[in-house]
Amino acid sequence: METLEVPHVRHYEAAPPTTADLEWADLPTVDLLLARTPEGMDELTKIVKTAMRVHGFLYVINHGLTPEQNARMFDIADIPFSGATDADKQTYLAPMKESGSYQGYKPRQYWHIDSGVKDEIETYSINRDVTKREHPEVLRPFLPEISAFAKFNHFHVLHPLLRLFARAVDLPEDAFVNIHGYDAVGETYVRSMKYYPRSEEDEKKVQQVWLKGHTDIGTVTILWSQPVSALQVLSPNNTWRWVKHVPNALVVNAGDALEFLSGGRLRATIHRVRQPPPDQRGRERLGIFYFAMADDDVVIAPMVPNEEKSSRFTAENVMTMAEWRQARTRAYGHTKLVRNEREKGVEEEVINGVLVRHYN
Numbered sequence: 001m002e003t004l005e006v007p008h009v010r011h012y013e014a015a016p017p018t019t020a021d022l023e024w025a026d027l028p029t030v031d032l033l034l035a036r037t038p039e040g041m042d043e044l045t046k047i048v049k050t051a052m053r054v055h056g057f058l059y060v061i062n063h064g065l066t067p068e069q070n071a072r073m074f075d076i077a078d079i080p081f082s083g084a085t086d087a088d089k090q091t092y093l094a095p096m097k098e099s100g101s102y103q104g105y106k107p108r109q110y111w112h113i114d115s116g117v118k119d120e121i122e123t124y125s126i127n128r129d130v131t132k133r134e135h136p137e138v139l140r141p142f143l144p145e146i147s148a149f150a151k152f153n154h155f156h157v158l159h160p161l162l163r164l165f166a167r168a169v170d171l172p173e174d175a176f177v178n179i180h181g182y183d184a185v186g187e188t189y190v191r192s193m194k195y196y197p198r199s200e201e202d203e204k205k206v207q208q209v210w211l212k213g214h215t216d217i218g219t220v221t222i223l224w225s226q227p228v229s230a231l232q233v234l235s236p237n238n239t240w241r242w243v244k245h246v247p248n249a250l251v252v253n254a255g256d257a258l259e260f261l262s263g264g265r266l267r268a269t270i271h272r273v274r275q276p277p278p279d280q281r282g283r284e285r286l287g288i289f290y291f292a293m294a295d296d297d298v299v300i301a302p303m304v305p306n307e308e309k310s311s312r313f314t315a316e317n318v319m320t321m322a323e324w325r326q327a328r329t330r331a332y333g334h335t336k337l338v339r340n341e342r343e344k345g346v347e348e349e350v351i352n353g354v355l356v357r358h359y360n
């Protein structure tokens, strides 16, 4: 049997945490150690219920990966950007327009942000089944570790959270787990994401926005916390609050698909990425995520009575997870958005009959 020797990986040194005094979001924490007992599950269900109604974001701690294993994943996450050649980046481009898939590279300057200025974000997305597509040669020796990381996210973070989400909306505990199979056909990704600083002139034009306010496409987004402060959530009183870095914690939010499945009870909260505070400017920002989607063939219609006033989903919008993610991926950063005359900074589009809002 051929064995691949694992080469040395350059250590990715992130910027130190900011010392700026920012308006931080006050997000609840789910301690996964509590998920091991029935009493703990009851307590966590209450926390999750409030978290998803009020903030739509929460922290997860005690997931089981050590700080060293976490740091190793950030080192590996940087390989597609600093280790691959420009030719690799062309060869392994994601077929975003053709098949509505992010598998592979999304190059910089692919999405329109504002006033003719485009994004400075490179992403590399790998299906949880890492064999679904070929990868740049430099990344191949690390595929077993990436695959183990996907499995870890799936079974040790996603599934426990899905059980809590199901309990929070009074569904049987495994209702959401059953539509997030590890071996099912679907587009859950491990994604590396690198933000590069832009010119001051462009910062002015986009009013310091690096990634417009949006909701995520899938069911659950798991973000591995990193020190460069830039992520903000739209708080219940309609102001942006910064998400503080918590070492080795995860930042979790629901996306559109979970909002639809839960009849609007588990809200897909708007969030954005903006220029970091002055002490972190000029630095790159590397992120690593597990973007979960339900299995491709799942109809993302309410599994509980629809909460009319909060859900964007209506009975006419019946579609599968695959249809929704493909339509959203094709449209993102390319469609002409319509300014909402009543709400400043809000632009809208309708995708498959569903209102999608973008914030600046």
Ligand SMILES: O=C(O)CCC(=O)C(=O)O
Binding pocket: 193, 211, 216, 223, 230, 231, 271, 272, 273, 287
């Ligand atoms: O970079 C971040 O912190 C968030 C990115 C994000 O919201 C996304 O890719 O959907």
Ligand SMILES: [Fe+2]
Binding pocket: 214, 215, 216, 271
């Ligand atoms: Fe997002």
